[in-house]
Amino acid sequence: MNEHMRASDILPASEEQGSNLTYFAFAKPCTAEAVIAPTKAVRGALPKVLAGRYRIERLLGAGGMGAVYRARDLLSEQFGEPAPYIALKILSEDLADSPDASALLYSEFALTRYLRHDNVVRVHTFEVDSDCQRAFITMELMPGLTLDNFLCERPHGLPWDELRDITLALLDALAHAHARGVLHGDVKPSNVMLSDEGIRLFDFGLGQAQEGILPGLPQLSRERFNGWTCGYAAAELLEGQPLSASADVYSVACVIYELSGGKHPFRRLPSTEARNQQLERELPAPLNLPVHVWPALRAALAFDVADRTITARQLRDAFTVTPSRLQRWMCWRKG
Numbered sequence: 001m002n003e004h005m006r007a008s009d010i011l012p013a014s015e016e017q018g019s020n021l022t023y024f025a026f027a028k029p030c031t032a033e034a035v036i037a038p039t040k041a042v043r044g045a046l047p048k049v050l051a052g053r054y055r056i057e058r059l060l061g062a063g064g065m066g067a068v069y070r071a072r073d074l075l076s077e078q079f080g081e082p083a084p085y086i087a088l089k090i091l092s093e094d095l096a097d098s099p100d101a102s103a104l105l106y107s108e109f110a111l112t113r114y115l116r117h118d119n120v121v122r123v124h125t126f127e128v129d130s131d132c133q134r135a136f137i138t139m140e141l142m143p144g145l146t147l148d149n150f151l152c153e154r155p156h157g158l159p160w161d162e163l164r165d166i167t168l169a170l171l172d173a174l175a176h177a178h179a180r181g182v183l184h185g186d187v188k189p190s191n192v193m194l195s196d197e198g199i200r201l202f203d204f205g206l207g208q209a210q211e212g213i214l215p216g217l218p219q220l221s222r223e224r225f226n227g228w229t230c231g232y233a234a235a236e237l238l239e240g241q242p243l244s245a246s247a248d249v250y251s252v253a254c255v256i257y258e259l260s261g262g263k264h265p266f267r268r269l270p271s272t273e274a275r276n277q278q279l280e281r282e283l284p285a286p287l288n289l290p291v292h293v294w295p296a297l298r299a300a301l302a303f304d305v306a307d308r309t310i311t312a313r314q315l316r317d318a319f320t321v322t323p324s325r326l327q328r329w330m331c332w333r334k335g
């Protein structure tokens with residue numbers, strides 16, 4: 001973490017407060033070359049049609065980096081496309097001037113495009129509107145509900161069959177990303193969409209390419225920016241360590257725990273604070289989770305990265321194991 005950011009500057013003081021929101025901080029002195037060199041000094045409000053092609057229809061959601069709109073692609077509509085609808089993610093006005101923020105948006109685009117998986121959102125293009133000088137991504141419009149909204153309807157968690165299907169798809173997406181050398185950096189319920197077509201992991205805005213992957217990407221290291229979601233970020237990340245696949249495993253384990261019983265494992269406290277309070281000692285197995293899966297999920301929830309010895313793929317595999325009769329009998333005996 002650099003001198004301009006300290007976790008204590010950013011972490012909210014009380015539990016639940018802001019625990020679902022992504023926090024961003026950019027290093028103040030901006031020495032990086034502008035990835036998009038602005039040609040016009042004045043930036044305008046969001047036009048109704050971006051890049052002469054995408055008509056903004058309505059706001060779908062807003063977060064730490066910007067806003068996501070539903071839009072109509074007028075060009076494809078002109079060619080008779082029956083469903084010319086897309087989603088468009090654009091930087092917020094206050095970040096629009098920051099070359100770092102534009103680089104981050106481009107990085108989100110490039111990392112997502114690099115992944116080809118049924119359970120990862122598909123991105124189309126990265127563009128800059130020449131009038132308002134704002135960078136944006138176009139991507140598939142995902143129908144459905146994000147998992148945080150879905151969980152509001154299921155306060156006690158999901159029955160095993162449903163839980164298994166969603167978890168397998170989510171872990172498949174994450175394991176695929178890790179196998180391709182892409183780290184997500186912000187796995188949380190509001191970054192997972194659930195629809196009739198299944199699960200889609202999205203928002204790789206805090207993602208990073210592991211070394212050697214996508215070498216041409218503007219390398220915006222966590223020396224220059226930092227971001228996380230308090231209730232889902234692994235302790236080592238909050239303490240300034242670099243993002244790792246293991247940190248993603250902690251975050252996804254929190255999501256799975258929440259899906260299993262309706263509650264976050266550590267009351268959405270920052271993991272550093274949950275660790276100080278030794279909350280893992282009394283962590284109960286969620287009711288809807290079969291006992292034979294619990295050791296794997298528990299390992300994924302370890303605060304200490306050295307104890308978090310499980311990968312996304314291994315956690316996924318734990319959800320596919322059918323317990324032997326002996327294991328079932330032992331679980332039944334344990335109650």
Ligand SMILES: Nc1ncnc2c1ncn2[C@@H]1O[C@H](COP(=O)(O)OP(=O)(O)OP(=O)(O)O)[C@@H](O)[C@H]1O
Pocket residue numbers: 021022060061062063064065066067068087089121139140141142143146186190191202203205
């Ligand atoms: N492709 C899409 N189709 C439909 N809705 C979307 C799409 N992408 C994003 N959204 C909606 O917009 C919201 C914000 O998107 P996203 O998470 O990418 O933005 P963000 O600024 O990075 O948010 P945060 O920083 O809070 O994670 C999502 O939670 C979701 O509701």
Ligand SMILES: [Mg+2]
Pocket residue numbers: 063190191203
């Ligand atoms: Mg998001």
